[in-house]
Amino acid sequence: MIPAIIDFSLKNRLFVLLIAIGLFGWGVYAVQENPIDAIPDLSENQVIVFTEWMGRSPQVIEDQITYPLVSNLQGIPQVKDIRASSMFGMSFVYIIFDDETDIYWARTRVLERLNYAQRLLPEGITPTLGPDGTGVGHVFWYTLDAGKMDLGEQRALQDWYIKLALQTVPGVAEVASFGGFEKQYQLVIDPLKLQFYNLSLMDVMNKVKANNNDVGGRKFEMSDMAYIIRGLGYVKNKQDLENIAIANNKGIPVRVKDIGTVQMGGDLRLGIFDENGEGEAVGGIVVMRYGENADKVIAAVKTKMEEVERGLPEGVKFNIAYDRSSLIEAAIYTIKVKLLEEIIVVCIIVIIFLMHWRSALSIILQIPITIALSFLLLNAFGISSNIMSLTGIALAIGVIVDNGIIMSENAYRRLSEWQNNPKHQKS
Structure with missing residues (x-):
């Protein structure tokens, strides 16, 4: 089959060239659509069920809330494991699904079971689902700079104005408030x-x-x-x-x-939020939705914050405590520079050693086409552009070049044998 493909490609060079150009263009589009993050998301595919019953001891929470929920959530399709923890006034149940399970299908099935299990809980207690984010979904933290406003007023401003506005940003699963007094x-x-x-x-x-x-x-x-x-x-x-x-x-x-x-x-507080040892602060944590592009979500949040800041009381402004986009941009920039340097070095070495521009060009063109096509596979398998995936692509450039050199050397050897054959010389 391989000889037939080679023969077809040699006889239809223009067709092969058009296919290569089309795949390259598709790959460039895939590069732009691929989610960007600094680190790969290796967290488990889980749904969190949170139940609050303030004032009760961990043992009471375990007996009357956690145990009934865990026993009734068992048996959901594609569930790999169920974990739970009980603490003062709160219960957390973690339902771990198989990696290939759709997260929103999983949340729907858990919600169906909760509607049935709620009849076993004390009166007035309603379990709720956690946000549809992951373990690395905390992409942006901010605090309020409001020296003339007390902590209670800052928390009210955060809960009833800023939080509600930022939750409308596409890709944001939740904005969790912290600090101050409710x-x-x-x-x-x-x-x-x-x-x-x-x-x-x-x-x-x-x-x-x-x-x-x-x-x-x-x-x-x-x-x-x-x-x-x-x-x-x-x-x-x-x-x-x-x-x-x-x-x-x-x-x-x-x-x-x-x-x-x-x-x-x-309200009763079990701790405080201190900013850089300068005193208490009020702010929020932006949690990104599962599978979203972290860089785009953070950019959209910053744009929304500029709109929200115009409506804040005089003297109140945002302070950014944590911004993953700076880490993302630095990591992506480093990888891009190293990729470009590696491509240039490889091209120079290929040209020097082969000393034939057509052979060198055929090998060099493989590098951008193959890199662009690799992003099609990244999108197909739901893998983001991060340090790990881009480093793998950088390491694969050597394999691409080796393959091209081997094919060129084999072609030259075959041509040399053909030319030195006496039968072909007579003809």
Whole structure:
């Protein structure tokens, strides 16, 4: 078969040349479409299930949340392993799928099982799926430079403005907030007053929850006009919470302010985020979606941050804490330079040793065509352009050149034998 291919190629040189040019153009397009990252993604194909039940001990979390979830998530198709960990107030379950499994198909199957398993969990507990990112998906970190704003206001700005804007960037799976204080209304209850009014903490919790809500009514028509009746009950300030009625004592309403005090404060923190030893800071971590181009995602995030920064309060701006694009660009630039240097050196050596421009040209042209075609395979197998893959291509240049030299030398030897054959000399 190989002699037939060689014979066909020699008789149809223009056709072979057009195919080579077409494949080279396709390879150049593949180079532009190939995802770029600094390091290869070797993380496992996993789906994370996160469940929160604050205030419970790790043993309670293990018995009532983690164990029921793990036992019911077993049996999902293409699952390789299931791991879990329980800690104070939180449960994490890691479902590891086979490498060839589509991540979004896997997430769908896990969600189906969670809908069934939730009936086994305590009332009001809802497990959620983690972001569709990987172990190397943390591509960008930023902090807020807002010296005149306290940590609670910075965290509110991050959670309710910046985070929501950055999550709209294509390729971003999640923007995780860190640092500062999460604002909340805190009710400090006096136990002696609870005892005096014969109330329990559950009574207070239920009444506050019931009163912090809007209620719907019906449509009321009067004078050919229709009015929608509804009750406004959402809490807007501390005074609204203080005036919520908890019970009735001899015809006199017992309000929240009668049994305790209401204050603005921060949620419980198990740690702080310190920036370069200069004090606490508030910021976010941008998590890239599975299989995205890290360089393009980071560029899009930076463009969005420029738009968001125009709407920030005066004196507030972004500080970049970690930017993988600088590592990506440095790594890709280094590999490109080394590739170019290697190609030039190889070309010079080929020309010097062969001393025949047509043979040298045929070998030299193989290098860019083969490199371009290699990106077709990278895209086909879902491999990004990173230090490992580009280094492999650089090392393969020597094999490409060796193959060309061997073929040229073999062709010259065959031609020499043919010319020195007496039969051919007579003819």
